[in-house]
Amino acid sequence: MTTPTKNPAGRVWLITGANSGFGQAIAQAAIAAGDTVVAAARRPETLDALVAAHPDRVVPVRLDVTDPARIAAVVADTLLWYGRIDVLVNNAGRGLIGAVEEYTDRELRDLMELHFFGPAALTRAVLPHMRAQGSGAVVQMSSMGGRFSFPGVGAYSATKFALEGLSEALAQEVAGFGVKVLIVEPGSFRTGFAGADALAQATVIPAYEPVVGHVRSGLPDSDGKQAGDPVKAAAAILAALDAEHTPLRLALGNDAVDGVFGTLDNALKEAREWESVSRGTDFDA
Incomplete structure (x- = not known):
């Protein structure tokens, strides 16, 4: 590994889960844009090919985002090496399929640690430095499942909703400090998310098979066949960050866009139908 320099090329990115899927695609897009990447993964040896291809622009680090001590160490090391962090991408994650009754407390807590508490800790760790430099961006890799949910993915959606x-x-809170926040809501992309290594299954209760069974079998079967292109997704994320008015939420993929529009339409319709009841609960003037 090349010794990091205090004069890095372009922006400095800290990307979790950079060894595959969206994390890898974003890292490659950042490198192509002339930037420097601190690529984090639980097993940094899985980053060897990326480092070999860009030895002067990529630094691999070991990071389990559920480990607060490692979070602090990685942020401290990055600041020691480069003096700044311009973009944090909270990307590390995995899936879990099951009906709500099928999940164990341990499964729910572990997923929340990975998708919520880890990103929250990393965000808090970098914010003092972004505020001090008066610039920066936090990219939260959510999902279309962070905007709406459906049977079989309640636990995953709960973590992304949070x-x-x-x-x-x-x-x-941070806009006045020059710091942007971008929530990315992808649909189905060919990232390996639906593969056996990334997708866990809760213990099956047969009664739920009519409503969850098609998700339990269909999601793994979709692996490698999804319509979404991670390279195009990464390009869209960089374009959103570079825009004068970066959106708060960026849905990616036709399925995500269709789902978001449908959810918004249904929510508005329901709110209108119950508006008089909702407005009738204040004390009488």
Whole structure:
């Protein structure tokens, strides 16, 4: 590994889960844009090919985002090497399929640690430095499942809903410091997310098979056949970050866009139908 320099090329990115999927695609897009990447993964040896291809622009680090001590160490090392962090991408994650009754407490807590508490800790760790430099961006890799949910993915969606709620407040809190927040909501992309190594299954309760069974079998079967291109997704993310007015949320993929529009339409329709009831609960003037 090349010794990091205090004069890095372009922006400095810290990307979790950089060894595959969206993390790898974003890292490659950042490198192509002339930037420098601190690529984090639980097994940094899986980053060897990326490092070999760009030895002067990529630094691999070992990071399990559920380990607070390692979070602090990686952020400290990155600042020691480069003096700044311009973009944090919270990308590390995995899937879990099952009906709500099928999940164990341990499964729910572990997924929340990975998708919510880890990103929250990393975000808090980099914010003092971004505020001090008066610039920066936090990219939260959520999902279309962070905007709406459906049977079989309740646990996954719950973690992403939590991340989006935190990030929506965060965006308003840090805008005055020159820090952007971008919530990315991909649909189905060929990232390996649906592969056996990344997708866990809860213990099956047969009664739920009519409503969850097609997700339990269909999601793994979709692996490698999804319509979404991670390279195009990474390009869209960089374009959104570079825009004068970066969106708070960026849905990616036709399925995500269709789902978001459908969810918004249904939510508005329901709110209108119950508006008089909702407005009738204040004390009488």
